Amino acid sequence: MKLKLHIWRQDNAKTAGKMVSYDANHVSPDMSFLEMLDVLNQELITKGEDPVAFDHDCREGICGACSMVINGIPHGPQRATTTCQLHMRSFKDGDEVYIEPWRAEPFPVIKDLAVDRAALDRIIAAGGFISVGTGSPPDGNAIPISKEISDLAMDAAACIGCGACVAACPNGSAMLFTAAKVSHLNLLPQGEPEKDQRVINMVAQMDAEGFGNCTNYAECQAACPKEISIQFIAKMNRDLIRAKLREGNNAGSGKTGGA
Amino acid sequence: MTGVLSFYRTSIGKKVVMAVTGLIGVGFVIGHMLGNLQIYLGAEALNKYAAFLKSTGELLVVVRVVLLTAVILHIIAAVQLTIENRKSRPQRYVKKQHVESTFASRTMRYGGIILLLFIVYHILHFTIGKAPGGPQPFDVHNVYNNVVYGFQNIWVSLFYIVAMLSLGLHMAHGVWSLFQTLGLNNRRFNRLLRNAALGIGTLLFLGNISIPIAVLVGFLKPI
Numbered sequence: 001m002k003l004k005l006h007i008w009r010q011d012n013a014k015t016a017g018k019m020v021s022y023d024a025n026h027v028s029p030d031m032s033f034l035e036m037l038d039v040l041n042q043e044l045i046t047k048g049e050d051p052v053a054f055d056h057d058c059r060e061g062i063c064g065a066c067s068m069v070i071n072g073i074p075h076g077p078q079r080a081t082t083t084c085q086l087h088m089r090s091f092k093d094g095d096e097v098y099i100e101p102w103r104a105e106p107f108p109v110i111k112d113l114a115v116d117r118a119a120l121d122r123i124i125a126a127g128g129f130i131s132v133g134t135g136s137p138p139d140g141n142a143i144p145i146s147k148e149i150s151d152l153a154m155d156a157a158a159c160i161g162c163g164a165c166v167a168a169c170p171n172g173s174a175m176l177f178t179a180a181k182v183s184h185l186n187l188l189p190q191g192e193p194e195k196d197q198r199v200i201n202m203v204a205q206m207d208a209e210g211f212g213n214c215t216n217y218a219e220c221q222a223a224c225p226k227e228i229s230i231q232f233i234a235k236m237n238r239d240l241i242r243a244k245l246r247e248g249n250n251a252g253s254g255k256t257g258g259a
Numbered sequence: 260m261t262g263v264l265s266f267y268r269t270s271i272g273k274k275v276v277m278a279v280t281g282l283i284g285v286g287f288v289i290g291h292m293l294g295n296l297q298i299y300l301g302a303e304a305l306n307k308y309a310a311f312l313k314s315t316g317e318l319l320v321v322v323r324v325v326l327l328t329a330v331i332l333h334i335i336a337a338v339q340l341t342i343e344n345r346k347s348r349p350q351r352y353v354k355k356q357h358v359e360s361t362f363a364s365r366t367m368r369y370g371g372i373i374l375l376l377f378i379v380y381h382i383l384h385f386t387i388g389k390a391p392g393g394p395q396p397f398d399v400h401n402v403y404n405n406v407v408y409g410f411q412n413i414w415v416s417l418f419y420i421v422a423m424l425s426l427g428l429h430m431a432h433g434v435w436s437l438f439q440t441l442g443l444n445n446r447r448f449n450r451l452l453r454n455a456a457l458g459i460g461t462l463l464f465l466g467n468i469s470i471p472i473a474v475l476v477g478f479l480k481p482i
Contacts, residue, residue, distance in 0.1 A: 006353070019353055072356035098354040105347050168358075170365070172347030173270075203269055212347035213270040213340045215367065216436040222359035230439070231446055238442025240271050248262045 001027050001093035005040065007052055008100045013108035013116075019098070029089035033076060034059060034066060036088055054113040059084040061225065064160030067167070068113050069100040074164035074223040082162065082225045102167035106174075106209040117163050119209040123178055124161075126205035130185060131193045143189050156184035158226040168223035171212030176220040178206045179236035180228050186239055196243035203240055270343070271440075276336045278437035280329040285434055287326055288426065289459070292466045299473075302403035302482045309402040330378070337371060363432035363460070370425040377422035384409060407481045410474035420468045427464030431457050 003024040010017025022044075027036055034056050041051035057065035066083040070076035076086045091097065101109055106119040132138075145153075157180075165176035182199050185191030191198065214233060221230045266272040294312075298305045312319060357365065383390035385405055388397030392415045394408035410416045434456035438444045444452055473479045 008353070069352060069355075072352060072354040073358060100352055100354070103348055103350050103352055105349055170348070170360070171344035173344070175270075203271060207268075207270050210347060211270075212344040213274060214440075215340075215344070215364065216432070216439050217357075217360035217364050219358060219360050229446070231444065231449065234439050234442050234444040236442075237271055237274070237440055240269070241275065241442060244262070244266045244272075 001029065001088070001091075003027055003036075003091060003094075004096045006096065006098045007112070009052070009112055010101075010109050012111060017109065017112075019100075027088050027091075029087065031088045032059070032084055033070070033086040033088065034084050052113065053111040055115075056084060061085040062160060064162035064225075067102050067115060067117070067162060067164070069098075069102065069167055071098050074102065074167040075162075075225050079222070080225055080227045082160075102163050104163075104166050104172035104211065106172075106211055107163065107166065115163075117161070119211070120161050120163060120174065120177060122209065123174065123202055123205045124181055126201045127181060127185070127198045128194060128201060130190050132190060145189060149187055153184050153187040156180045156187065156228065156232055159184075159224075159228055160226060162225060164223040164225060165220035165228075166211065168219040169212065169214075170217055170219065171215055173214050173220075174206050174209070174211040175214040175233050175236070176224065176228060176230060178202050179230075179232040182236045182239060183232045186235075195239065196246055199236060199239040199243050200247065203236070270340070273336045273340050274440045276332055277340070278440040280333040280336075281433050281437045283325065283329040284333065285430065285437075285459070288430070288463055292463055295470060296466060298403065298406060298470060298479065302401075305403045305406075306401060310400070330375075334371075334375065337368070341368060361432060363428040364436070366425075366428055367432055370429045373422055373425040374429060377418070377425070380418070381422075384415070404481050406470065407474050407479050410471040410479075413475065416471035416475055419471050423464050423467045426467070427460040429460075430463055431460030434459050 005022045005024050006019045007022060008017050009020045022040060024036060024040055026039060031039070034054070037052060037054060044051045055065045055067050057063040059066075061082045061084060064082070067074075068076075068083050070083065070086070075081060075083050076090065078086050078090050099113065101107075101113045102115050102117075107115040107117055109115050159177060159180035161177065163174075163177065166172055166174045169175075182202050185198060186195050216230070216233075218230050221228060267276065294308060297308050363370075380390055384393050385402070388394070388399070388405070392412050394405045396408075397405055410419070435444075435452045436456075438448070438452050470479070
Protein backbone atom coordinates (compact mmCIF):
# COMPACT_ATOMS: atom_id res chain seq x y z
CA MET A 1 0.00 0.00 0.00
CA LYS A 2 0.95 3.65 -0.38
CA LEU A 3 1.05 6.28 2.33
CA LYS A 4 1.65 10.01 2.47
CA LEU A 5 3.92 10.73 5.43
CA HIS A 6 4.30 14.11 7.10
CA ILE A 7 7.33 13.94 9.38
CA TRP A 8 8.74 16.54 11.77
CA ARG A 9 12.30 17.39 10.72
CA GLN A 10 14.51 19.38 13.08
CA ASP A 11 18.31 19.49 13.16
CA ASN A 12 18.67 20.09 16.90
CA ALA A 13 17.07 21.77 19.92
CA LYS A 14 18.37 25.18 18.85
CA THR A 15 16.95 25.27 15.33
CA ALA A 16 13.32 25.50 14.35
CA GLY A 17 11.75 22.40 12.85
CA LYS A 18 9.08 21.86 10.22
CA MET A 19 6.87 19.16 8.77
CA VAL A 20 8.24 17.56 5.58
CA SER A 21 6.13 15.30 3.34
CA TYR A 22 7.35 11.98 1.96
CA ASP A 23 5.73 9.30 -0.18
CA ALA A 24 6.00 5.75 1.14
CA ASN A 25 5.12 3.65 -1.89
CA HIS A 26 6.16 0.17 -0.81
CA VAL A 27 4.43 -0.44 2.51
CA SER A 28 3.43 -3.95 3.48
CA PRO A 29 0.64 -4.36 6.05
CA ASP A 30 2.89 -6.86 7.86
CA MET A 31 5.59 -4.28 8.54
CA SER A 32 5.89 -2.68 11.92
CA PHE A 33 5.69 1.10 11.97
CA LEU A 34 9.46 1.31 12.61
CA GLU A 35 10.20 -1.04 9.70
CA MET A 36 8.17 1.24 7.48
CA LEU A 37 10.42 4.12 8.61
CA ASP A 38 13.52 1.94 8.07
CA VAL A 39 12.47 1.46 4.45
CA LEU A 40 11.87 5.20 4.05
CA ASN A 41 15.32 5.91 5.52
CA GLN A 42 16.98 3.45 3.11
CA GLU A 43 15.37 5.31 0.22
CA LEU A 44 16.51 8.67 1.65
CA ILE A 45 20.06 7.38 2.11
CA THR A 46 20.11 6.02 -1.48
CA LYS A 47 19.03 9.43 -2.71
CA GLY A 48 21.78 11.04 -0.65
CA GLU A 49 19.33 12.72 1.75
CA ASP A 50 19.45 12.88 5.53
CA PRO A 51 17.57 9.92 7.08
CA VAL A 52 14.89 10.55 9.72
CA ALA A 53 16.32 10.17 13.25
CA PHE A 54 14.11 8.28 15.69
CA ASP A 55 14.66 6.38 18.94
CA HIS A 56 14.26 2.60 18.99
CA ASP A 57 15.89 -0.28 20.77
CA CYS A 58 14.23 -3.59 21.72
CA ARG A 59 11.45 -3.47 19.13
CA GLU A 60 9.35 -5.74 21.32
CA GLY A 61 7.47 -3.22 23.42
CA ILE A 62 9.47 -3.39 26.62
CA CYS A 63 12.24 -0.78 26.45
CA GLY A 64 10.17 2.36 25.92
CA ALA A 65 12.64 3.93 23.49
CA CYS A 66 10.41 4.37 20.43
CA SER A 67 8.72 7.72 20.87
CA MET A 68 6.57 9.26 18.20
CA VAL A 69 3.18 10.89 18.06
CA ILE A 70 1.34 9.32 15.14
CA ASN A 71 -1.69 11.19 13.85
CA GLY A 72 -1.96 13.03 17.15
CA ILE A 73 -1.72 10.00 19.45
CA PRO A 74 1.51 8.88 21.15
CA HIS A 75 2.47 5.39 19.87
CA GLY A 76 -0.33 5.65 17.29
CA PRO A 77 -3.95 4.53 17.08
CA GLN A 78 -3.65 1.07 18.64
CA ARG A 79 -4.24 1.04 22.40
CA ALA A 80 -1.74 -0.54 24.80
CA THR A 81 0.88 -0.72 22.06
CA THR A 82 4.27 0.88 21.57
CA THR A 83 5.21 2.28 18.17
CA CYS A 84 7.50 -0.69 17.44
CA GLN A 85 4.59 -3.10 17.92
CA LEU A 86 2.19 -1.06 15.85
CA HIS A 87 1.71 -2.69 12.48
CA MET A 88 0.94 -1.07 9.17
CA ARG A 89 -2.30 -3.07 8.96
CA SER A 90 -3.63 -0.38 11.33
CA PHE A 91 -3.53 1.98 8.34
CA LYS A 92 -5.12 1.78 4.92
CA ASP A 93 -3.90 2.54 1.43
CA GLY A 94 -3.74 6.25 0.70
CA ASP A 95 -3.74 7.34 4.37
CA GLU A 96 -1.95 10.50 5.41
CA VAL A 97 0.19 9.91 8.49
CA TYR A 98 1.52 12.73 10.67
CA ILE A 99 4.59 11.79 12.70
CA GLU A 100 5.83 14.16 15.39
CA PRO A 101 8.19 13.94 18.38
CA TRP A 102 7.03 13.99 22.02
CA ARG A 103 6.38 17.68 22.61
CA ALA A 104 7.19 19.09 26.04
CA GLU A 105 9.56 21.77 27.30
CA PRO A 106 11.50 19.24 29.46
CA PHE A 107 11.96 16.98 26.36
CA PRO A 108 14.23 19.00 24.04
CA VAL A 109 14.48 17.63 20.51
CA ILE A 110 17.84 15.97 19.83
CA LYS A 111 17.09 15.49 16.15
CA ASP A 112 13.87 14.98 14.19
CA LEU A 113 11.76 12.53 16.24
CA ALA A 114 14.36 11.80 18.93
CA VAL A 115 13.97 13.75 22.15
CA ASP A 116 16.03 13.88 25.35
CA ARG A 117 14.04 12.18 28.12
CA ALA A 118 16.73 12.47 30.81
CA ALA A 119 14.25 14.52 32.87
CA LEU A 120 12.39 11.25 33.60
CA ASP A 121 15.63 9.61 34.78
CA ARG A 122 16.26 12.54 37.14
CA ILE A 123 12.77 12.08 38.64
CA ILE A 124 13.56 8.41 39.31
CA ALA A 125 16.96 9.35 40.79
CA ALA A 126 15.25 11.85 43.10
CA GLY A 127 13.27 8.94 44.54
CA GLY A 128 16.44 7.68 46.21
CA PHE A 129 17.11 4.28 47.67
CA ILE A 130 15.14 1.59 49.49
CA SER A 131 16.33 0.07 52.74
CA VAL A 132 17.29 -3.51 51.96
CA GLY A 133 19.99 -5.56 53.56
CA THR A 134 22.85 -6.33 51.19
CA GLY A 135 24.83 -9.51 51.53
CA SER A 136 23.20 -12.91 51.43
CA PRO A 137 19.82 -13.11 49.69
CA PRO A 138 16.76 -12.88 51.97
CA ASP A 139 14.57 -15.94 52.54
CA GLY A 140 11.70 -16.26 50.12
CA ASN A 141 8.38 -14.96 51.46
CA ALA A 142 10.10 -13.58 54.56
CA ILE A 143 8.13 -10.37 54.05
CA PRO A 144 4.40 -11.03 53.73
CA ILE A 145 2.75 -9.12 50.87
CA SER A 146 -0.86 -9.70 49.91
CA LYS A 147 -1.66 -10.83 46.38
CA GLU A 148 -3.73 -7.67 45.76
CA ILE A 149 -0.92 -5.33 46.82
CA SER A 150 1.74 -7.19 44.90
CA ASP A 151 -0.46 -7.16 41.77
CA LEU A 152 -1.11 -3.45 42.16
CA ALA A 153 2.59 -2.70 42.66
CA MET A 154 3.31 -4.76 39.57
CA ASP A 155 0.75 -2.75 37.57
CA ALA A 156 2.64 0.42 38.50
CA ALA A 157 6.01 -1.18 37.89
CA ALA A 158 4.91 -2.02 34.33
CA CYS A 159 5.84 1.57 33.40
CA ILE A 160 8.58 1.49 30.77
CA GLY A 161 9.31 5.20 31.12
CA CYS A 162 8.58 5.99 27.47
CA GLY A 163 7.02 9.37 28.23
CA ALA A 164 3.86 8.84 26.16
CA CYS A 165 1.85 10.17 29.13
CA VAL A 166 3.71 13.48 28.92
CA ALA A 167 3.31 13.59 25.14
CA ALA A 168 -0.43 12.89 25.36
CA CYS A 169 -1.15 15.32 28.19
CA PRO A 170 -2.48 18.67 26.94
CA ASN A 171 -0.51 20.20 29.85
CA GLY A 172 2.71 18.27 29.24
CA SER A 173 2.41 16.78 32.72
CA ALA A 174 4.50 13.85 33.94
CA MET A 175 2.07 12.94 36.71
CA LEU A 176 1.27 9.44 35.44
CA PHE A 177 4.95 8.54 35.04
CA THR A 178 5.86 9.94 38.47
CA ALA A 179 2.79 8.35 40.07
CA ALA A 180 3.72 4.94 38.67
CA LYS A 181 7.31 5.23 39.89
CA VAL A 182 6.27 6.51 43.32
CA SER A 183 3.53 3.91 43.71
CA HIS A 184 5.38 0.75 42.79
CA LEU A 185 7.75 1.25 45.74
CA ASN A 186 5.33 3.03 48.09
CA LEU A 187 2.89 0.12 47.86
CA LEU A 188 5.43 -2.43 49.05
CA PRO A 189 6.88 -3.01 52.52
CA GLN A 190 10.39 -2.70 51.06
CA GLY A 191 9.60 0.90 50.09
CA GLU A 192 7.81 1.76 53.31
CA PRO A 193 10.63 3.42 55.37
CA GLU A 194 11.36 6.11 52.72
CA LYS A 195 7.75 6.44 51.55
CA ASP A 196 7.21 10.10 52.53
CA GLN A 197 10.59 11.37 51.41
CA ARG A 198 10.27 9.51 48.11
CA VAL A 199 7.01 11.15 47.09
CA ILE A 200 8.07 14.61 48.27
CA ASN A 201 11.40 14.48 46.41
CA MET A 202 10.03 12.97 43.21
CA VAL A 203 7.20 15.50 42.96
CA ALA A 204 9.69 18.31 43.67
CA GLN A 205 11.96 17.04 40.87
CA MET A 206 8.99 16.66 38.51
CA ASP A 207 8.06 20.30 39.15
CA ALA A 208 11.68 21.47 38.85
CA GLU A 209 12.00 19.84 35.42
CA GLY A 210 9.20 22.10 34.17
CA PHE A 211 6.50 19.52 33.50
CA GLY A 212 2.92 20.80 33.55
CA ASN A 213 0.21 20.08 36.08
CA CYS A 214 -2.48 17.45 36.11
CA THR A 215 -5.98 18.62 35.22
CA ASN A 216 -7.36 15.07 35.20
CA TYR A 217 -7.97 14.87 31.44
CA ALA A 218 -7.01 11.17 31.55
CA GLU A 219 -5.36 11.39 28.10
CA CYS A 220 -2.24 9.86 29.68
CA GLN A 221 -3.83 6.54 30.62
CA ALA A 222 -5.33 6.28 27.12
CA ALA A 223 -1.86 6.71 25.58
CA CYS A 224 0.05 4.52 28.03
CA PRO A 225 1.32 1.39 26.23
CA LYS A 226 1.21 -0.42 29.58
CA GLU A 227 -2.33 0.81 30.40
CA ILE A 228 -1.31 2.34 33.73
CA SER A 229 -4.36 3.82 35.41
CA ILE A 230 -4.74 7.39 36.66
CA GLN A 231 -5.79 5.78 39.95
CA PHE A 232 -2.06 5.85 40.68
CA ILE A 233 -2.17 9.64 40.34
CA ALA A 234 -4.87 9.75 43.03
CA LYS A 235 -2.65 7.53 45.15
CA MET A 236 0.38 9.77 44.64
CA ASN A 237 -1.70 12.84 45.62
CA ARG A 238 -2.83 10.97 48.72
CA ASP A 239 0.76 9.98 49.57
CA LEU A 240 2.03 13.53 49.05
CA ILE A 241 -0.68 15.16 51.18
CA ARG A 242 -0.05 12.65 53.97
CA ALA A 243 3.73 13.05 53.66
CA LYS A 244 3.47 16.84 53.85
CA LEU A 245 1.30 16.58 56.97
CA ARG A 246 3.71 14.14 58.61
CA GLU A 247 6.68 16.27 57.57
CA GLY A 248 5.20 19.12 59.62
CA ASN A 249 4.57 16.70 62.45
CA ASN A 250 8.20 15.63 62.47
CA ALA A 251 9.60 19.15 62.11
CA GLY A 252 12.06 19.73 64.90
CA SER A 253 12.46 16.06 65.72
CA GLY A 254 16.02 15.19 66.65
CA LYS A 255 16.54 18.69 67.95
CA THR A 256 16.02 19.77 71.53
CA GLY A 257 13.10 22.04 72.19
CA GLY A 258 11.08 20.97 69.17
CA ALA A 259 7.30 21.29 69.28
CA MET B 260 3.12 28.73 57.62
CA THR B 261 6.30 27.91 55.69
CA GLY B 262 5.04 24.34 55.47
CA VAL B 263 1.80 25.52 53.87
CA LEU B 264 3.70 27.73 51.44
CA SER B 265 6.13 24.98 50.46
CA PHE B 266 3.15 22.69 49.84
CA TYR B 267 1.43 25.38 47.76
CA ARG B 268 4.58 25.74 45.68
CA THR B 269 4.30 22.13 44.51
CA SER B 270 2.06 21.45 41.52
CA ILE B 271 -0.10 19.15 43.62
CA GLY B 272 -0.42 21.78 46.38
CA LYS B 273 -2.00 24.25 43.95
CA LYS B 274 -4.28 21.47 42.73
CA VAL B 275 -5.36 20.79 46.31
CA VAL B 276 -6.29 24.47 46.65
CA MET B 277 -8.31 24.16 43.43
CA ALA B 278 -10.03 21.07 44.82
CA VAL B 279 -10.85 22.38 48.30
CA THR B 280 -12.10 25.76 47.06
CA GLY B 281 -13.98 23.90 44.32
CA LEU B 282 -15.65 21.71 46.94
CA ILE B 283 -16.81 24.84 48.80
CA GLY B 284 -18.23 26.07 45.49
CA VAL B 285 -20.02 22.79 44.80
CA GLY B 286 -21.65 22.88 48.24
CA PHE B 287 -22.69 26.48 47.69
CA VAL B 288 -24.22 26.04 44.23
CA ILE B 289 -26.24 23.01 45.36
CA GLY B 290 -27.57 24.87 48.41
CA HIS B 291 -28.20 27.98 46.32
CA MET B 292 -30.23 26.03 43.76
CA LEU B 293 -32.32 24.34 46.46
CA GLY B 294 -33.02 27.81 47.89
CA ASN B 295 -33.92 29.18 44.46
CA LEU B 296 -36.31 26.34 43.68
CA GLN B 297 -38.53 27.57 46.52
CA ILE B 298 -39.83 30.04 43.93
CA TYR B 299 -42.20 27.24 42.88
CA LEU B 300 -43.72 27.29 46.40
CA GLY B 301 -44.93 30.83 45.74
CA ALA B 302 -43.79 34.38 46.32
CA GLU B 303 -44.33 34.29 50.06
CA ALA B 304 -42.11 31.23 50.61
CA LEU B 305 -39.24 32.65 48.56
CA ASN B 306 -39.43 36.11 50.13
CA LYS B 307 -39.56 34.58 53.60
CA TYR B 308 -36.48 32.46 52.83
CA ALA B 309 -34.66 35.57 51.53
CA ALA B 310 -35.59 37.51 54.66
CA PHE B 311 -34.34 34.60 56.79
CA LEU B 312 -30.97 34.63 55.02
CA LYS B 313 -30.70 38.39 55.58
CA SER B 314 -31.58 37.96 59.25
CA THR B 315 -28.57 35.72 59.93
CA GLY B 316 -26.39 38.83 60.30
CA GLU B 317 -22.78 37.99 61.14
CA LEU B 318 -23.17 34.44 59.89
CA LEU B 319 -24.06 35.81 56.45
CA VAL B 320 -20.92 37.97 56.52
CA VAL B 321 -18.79 34.94 57.42
CA VAL B 322 -20.34 32.87 54.62
CA ARG B 323 -19.78 35.66 52.11
CA VAL B 324 -16.15 36.11 53.15
CA VAL B 325 -15.51 32.34 52.89
CA LEU B 326 -17.13 32.18 49.45
CA LEU B 327 -15.30 35.23 48.15
CA THR B 328 -11.97 33.92 49.47
CA ALA B 329 -12.64 30.53 47.88
CA VAL B 330 -13.42 32.14 44.51
CA ILE B 331 -10.31 34.31 44.62
CA LEU B 332 -8.01 31.42 45.61
CA HIS B 333 -9.62 29.20 42.95
CA ILE B 334 -8.89 31.82 40.29
CA ILE B 335 -5.32 32.56 41.45
CA ALA B 336 -4.41 28.86 41.51
CA ALA B 337 -6.10 28.31 38.11
CA VAL B 338 -4.15 31.17 36.52
CA GLN B 339 -0.82 29.98 37.97
CA LEU B 340 -1.44 26.38 36.91
CA THR B 341 -2.51 27.43 33.42
CA ILE B 342 0.62 29.56 32.93
CA GLU B 343 2.81 26.62 34.00
CA ASN B 344 0.92 24.27 31.70
CA ARG B 345 1.34 26.56 28.70
CA LYS B 346 5.08 26.80 29.41
CA SER B 347 5.37 23.03 29.44
CA ARG B 348 4.16 22.73 25.83
CA PRO B 349 5.70 25.67 23.92
CA GLN B 350 5.64 23.84 20.59
CA ARG B 351 2.13 22.61 19.84
CA TYR B 352 1.33 19.49 17.85
CA VAL B 353 0.56 19.92 14.16
CA LYS B 354 -2.04 17.21 14.60
CA LYS B 355 -3.49 16.22 17.99
CA GLN B 356 -6.31 13.83 18.83
CA HIS B 357 -8.16 13.57 22.09
CA VAL B 358 -8.81 9.97 23.06
CA GLU B 359 -10.25 9.83 26.54
CA SER B 360 -10.65 13.38 27.84
CA THR B 361 -14.22 14.64 28.10
CA PHE B 362 -15.54 17.82 26.50
CA ALA B 363 -16.22 19.10 30.03
CA SER B 364 -12.59 18.59 31.09
CA ARG B 365 -11.25 20.45 28.05
CA THR B 366 -13.53 23.45 28.58
CA MET B 367 -12.89 24.04 32.30
CA ARG B 368 -10.88 27.23 31.67
CA TYR B 369 -13.39 28.77 29.27
CA GLY B 370 -16.34 27.74 31.44
CA GLY B 371 -14.56 29.22 34.43
CA ILE B 372 -14.23 32.59 32.69
CA ILE B 373 -17.92 32.58 31.73
CA LEU B 374 -18.81 31.73 35.34
CA LEU B 375 -16.66 34.59 36.68
CA LEU B 376 -18.45 37.07 34.39
CA PHE B 377 -21.74 35.50 35.42
CA ILE B 378 -21.02 35.80 39.16
CA VAL B 379 -20.24 39.52 38.79
CA TYR B 380 -23.40 40.11 36.74
CA HIS B 381 -25.54 37.93 38.99
CA ILE B 382 -24.58 39.88 42.14
CA LEU B 383 -25.22 43.22 40.38
CA HIS B 384 -28.48 41.79 39.04
CA PHE B 385 -30.23 40.29 42.05
CA THR B 386 -28.21 41.26 45.14
CA ILE B 387 -27.44 44.92 44.44
CA GLY B 388 -30.07 45.58 41.74
CA LYS B 389 -27.87 47.77 39.57
CA ALA B 390 -27.17 45.52 36.58
CA PRO B 391 -27.81 46.71 33.00
CA GLY B 392 -31.01 45.02 31.83
CA GLY B 393 -31.92 44.28 35.44
CA PRO B 394 -35.41 44.12 36.99
CA GLN B 395 -37.48 47.32 37.10
CA PRO B 396 -38.56 48.14 39.74
CA PHE B 397 -35.99 46.48 42.06
CA ASP B 398 -37.27 45.86 45.58
CA VAL B 399 -34.86 44.28 48.08
CA HIS B 400 -37.77 42.87 50.06
CA ASN B 401 -39.56 41.29 47.11
CA VAL B 402 -37.08 38.80 45.73
CA TYR B 403 -39.83 36.93 43.89
CA ASN B 404 -40.80 39.93 41.77
CA ASN B 405 -37.17 40.83 41.16
CA VAL B 406 -36.59 37.36 39.72
CA VAL B 407 -39.70 37.43 37.54
CA TYR B 408 -39.08 40.96 36.21
CA GLY B 409 -35.39 40.14 35.78
CA PHE B 410 -36.02 37.05 33.66
CA GLN B 411 -38.67 38.71 31.50
CA ASN B 412 -35.69 40.20 29.66
CA ILE B 413 -34.96 37.42 27.16
CA TRP B 414 -31.30 38.41 26.65
CA VAL B 415 -30.63 38.26 30.38
CA SER B 416 -32.37 34.87 30.55
CA LEU B 417 -30.33 33.55 27.63
CA PHE B 418 -27.13 34.68 29.34
CA TYR B 419 -28.23 32.87 32.50
CA ILE B 420 -28.95 29.69 30.53
CA VAL B 421 -25.53 29.79 28.84
CA ALA B 422 -23.88 30.42 32.21
CA MET B 423 -25.76 27.48 33.74
CA LEU B 424 -24.63 25.26 30.87
CA SER B 425 -21.06 26.31 31.76
CA LEU B 426 -21.78 25.58 35.41
CA GLY B 427 -23.16 22.13 34.59
CA LEU B 428 -20.11 21.27 32.47
CA HIS B 429 -17.73 22.69 35.08
CA MET B 430 -19.33 20.45 37.70
CA ALA B 431 -19.52 17.40 35.44
CA HIS B 432 -15.71 17.37 35.39
CA GLY B 433 -14.91 19.27 38.58
CA VAL B 434 -16.80 17.17 41.11
CA TRP B 435 -15.01 14.00 40.01
CA SER B 436 -11.71 15.80 39.47
CA LEU B 437 -11.58 17.27 42.98
CA PHE B 438 -11.83 13.83 44.56
CA GLN B 439 -9.13 12.54 42.22
CA THR B 440 -6.88 15.48 43.14
CA LEU B 441 -7.41 15.01 46.86
CA GLY B 442 -6.49 11.36 46.45
CA LEU B 443 -9.97 10.27 47.54
CA ASN B 444 -10.48 8.00 44.56
CA ASN B 445 -9.64 4.45 43.59
CA ARG B 446 -10.85 1.74 41.26
CA ARG B 447 -13.89 1.04 43.41
CA PHE B 448 -15.15 4.62 43.71
CA ASN B 449 -14.17 5.90 40.27
CA ARG B 450 -17.37 4.99 38.39
CA LEU B 451 -19.54 6.25 41.26
CA LEU B 452 -17.69 9.59 41.42
CA ARG B 453 -17.80 10.02 37.62
CA ASN B 454 -21.55 9.41 37.63
CA ALA B 455 -22.12 11.62 40.67
CA ALA B 456 -20.28 14.48 38.94
CA LEU B 457 -22.34 14.06 35.78
CA GLY B 458 -25.54 13.82 37.83
CA ILE B 459 -24.78 16.92 39.91
CA GLY B 460 -23.83 18.89 36.78
CA THR B 461 -27.04 17.86 34.99
CA LEU B 462 -29.30 18.59 37.98
CA LEU B 463 -27.71 22.02 38.53
CA PHE B 464 -28.18 22.88 34.86
CA LEU B 465 -31.79 21.71 34.64
CA GLY B 466 -32.85 22.99 38.08
CA ASN B 467 -31.45 26.45 37.56
CA ILE B 468 -32.54 27.03 33.95
CA SER B 469 -36.06 25.95 34.83
CA ILE B 470 -36.58 29.33 36.55
CA PRO B 471 -35.86 31.71 33.62
CA ILE B 472 -37.75 29.31 31.31
CA ALA B 473 -40.75 29.25 33.68
CA VAL B 474 -40.76 33.05 33.65
CA LEU B 475 -40.37 33.31 29.86
CA VAL B 476 -43.25 30.89 29.17
CA GLY B 477 -45.42 32.76 31.67
CA PHE B 478 -45.67 30.02 34.31
CA LEU B 479 -44.23 32.37 36.95
CA LYS B 480 -45.98 35.77 36.95
CA PRO B 481 -45.28 38.90 39.00
CA ILE B 482 -47.52 39.46 42.03
